[in-house]
Amino acid sequence: MGYSKSDILDQVRAYHQDNVASGFVPGVTPVAASGAVLDEDDRVALVEAALDLRIAAGASSRRFERALAKYFGLRKAHLTNSGSSANLLALSALTSPQLEDLRLVPGDEVVTVAAGFPTTVNPILQNGLVPVFIDVELGTYNASPERIAEAIGPRTRAIMIAHALGNPFAAEEVAKIADDRGLFLIEDNCDALGSTYRGRLTGTFGDLATESFYPAHHITMGEGGCVLTDNMVLARIVESLRDWGRDCWCEPGEDNRCFKRFDQQMGTLPKGYDHKYIFSHIGYNLKSTDLQASLGLNQFGKIEEFGAARRHNWARLRAGLDGLPHLLLPEPTPDSDPSWFGFVLTVLDGAPFSTAELIGHLESRRVATRRFFAGNLTRHPAYLNSPFRVSGPLTNSDIIAERTFWIGVFPGLTDEMIDHSIRSVTEFVTGRT
Numbered sequence: 001m002g003y004s005k006s007d008i009l010d011q012v013r014a015y016h017q018d019n020v021a022s023g024f025v026p027g028v029t030p031v032a033a034s035g036a037v038l039d040e041d042d043r044v045a046l047v048e049a050a051l052d053l054r055i056a057a058g059a060s061s062r063r064f065e066r067a068l069a070k071y072f073g074l075r076k077a078h079l080t081n082s083g084s085s086a087n088l089l090a091l092s093a094l095t096s097p098q099l100e101d102l103r104l105v106p107g108d109e110v111v112t113v114a115a116g117f118p119t120t121v122n123p124i125l126q127n128g129l130v131p132v133f134i135d136v137e138l139g140t141y142n143a144s145p146e147r148i149a150e151a152i153g154p155r156t157r158a159i160m161i162a163h164a165l166g167n168p169f170a171a172e173e174v175a176k177i178a179d180d181r182g183l184f185l186i187e188d189n190c191d192a193l194g195s196t197y198r199g200r201l202t203g204t205f206g207d208l209a210t211e212s213f214y215p216a217h218h219i220t221m222g223e224g225g226c227v228l229t230d231n232m233v234l235a236r237i238v239e240s241l242r243d244w245g246r247d248c249w250c251e252p253g254e255d256n257r258c259f260k261r262f263d264q265q266m267g268t269l270p271k272g273y274d275h276k277y278i279f280s281h282i283g284y285n286l287k288s289t290d291l292q293a294s295l296g297l298n299q300f301g302k303i304e305e306f307g308a309a310r311r312h313n314w315a316r317l318r319a320g321l322d323g324l325p326h327l328l329l330p331e332p333t334p335d336s337d338p339s340w341f342g343f344v345l346t347v348l349d350g351a352p353f354s355t356a357e358l359i360g361h362l363e364s365r366r367v368a369t370r371r372f373f374a375g376n377l378t379r380h381p382a383y384l385n386s387p388f389r390v391s392g393p394l395t396n397s398d399i400i401a402e403r404t405f406w407i408g409v410f411p412g413l414t415d416e417m418i419d420h421s422i423r424s425v426t427e428f429v430t431g432r433t
Helices: 005-018 040-051 059-072 083-093 097-102 118-126 145-151 171-181 232-242 290-300 303-321 355-364 395-403 415-432
Strands: 076-080 109-113 130-134 156-162 184-188 208-212 225-229 342-347 404-408
Touching (some): 040 290, 059 076, 059 225, 059 290, 076 232, 083 184, 083 225, 083 232, 097 232, 109 118, 118 130, 118 156, 130 145, 145 156, 145 171, 156 171, 171 184, 225 232, 303 415, 342 355, 342 395, 355 415, 395 404
Parallel strands (some): 109 156, 156 184, 184 208
Antiparallel strands (some): 076 225, 208 225, 342 404
């Protein structure tokens, strides 16, 4: 018996509907910190791409890139296999010989924060550059423009900072610092898709911005990421580095778009050497696939819906925990509208309980917790023998390492789940006060 594609996809929809989990039992059903929210259209999109055997980057990848660029109002978006790869490409692009005197060279410095995730910092070290670690402010968990400005030294060439858990840093002011000092600015926007600062989307203030589409993030394509820019020179470099370092810009399976495939001379190669096999960068293969992009395209239409759910869940937690003693509750950066990634809690000094005790209680109630990423990267074994400079004390980063964690606000959480999180924190704190 033969099956048409539509028959198979109808069965996929039926399968999805038959396997949707329902019901919440407090203390039994997990309240996850993060996760993908996937519906039957997402499942169908993946299966349809699989049926068509769209296993490499192709039409869906190009459509997703165009949709992302249009959403941000930027000229170019390049999909990657992860947000981590996007960060690597964005920073590596600044080292390209094609930038001539503007390129970053080994020993140059890049200002970043100590209280962050490794993949914002690792590309700095992987390119032979020196991270300059600065502290953040408690409450917003972002570095202030003043701390950034104070960290700039004679060898500083760039700033690379993430918007903390979806809460924007003062991007307009930081972009002005970068412009005034002749520095590049990379916005790690992986946790902040849909966040705005002064009415403008984060990810549009810097020379380059990055996104992650890992399942924990605002929309997902499984594994995946993106580099965005309005600078066509940087865009071309990013594409080359992503695609093996090749000089040609033809899509896979496409030949001679420039009509000069056999009519160029580069390096010391023979004139007319096939341009598809000329390499202008020492690059990588960090491409994504149409399987991923098909899911990403379907998720793309839910950015606003998911952002509204994140804001709702965060506001419900904030109101429910307001006034509770011994805890510092999070605050949005002034003039911002965050699309929150998580809800941050810091146990205050002198509290009659430890952070570990509170975390243990929440985990026992099936409320998942996560530390604020690395806490203080300079204290991790991976960086103890790495070259870096510290600007100013990292007092708050140490507090974050010792007393800060976050709980979930992602769209898969219901009001009932959020209220269970509120009760679990409140019962513990009031019981110890």
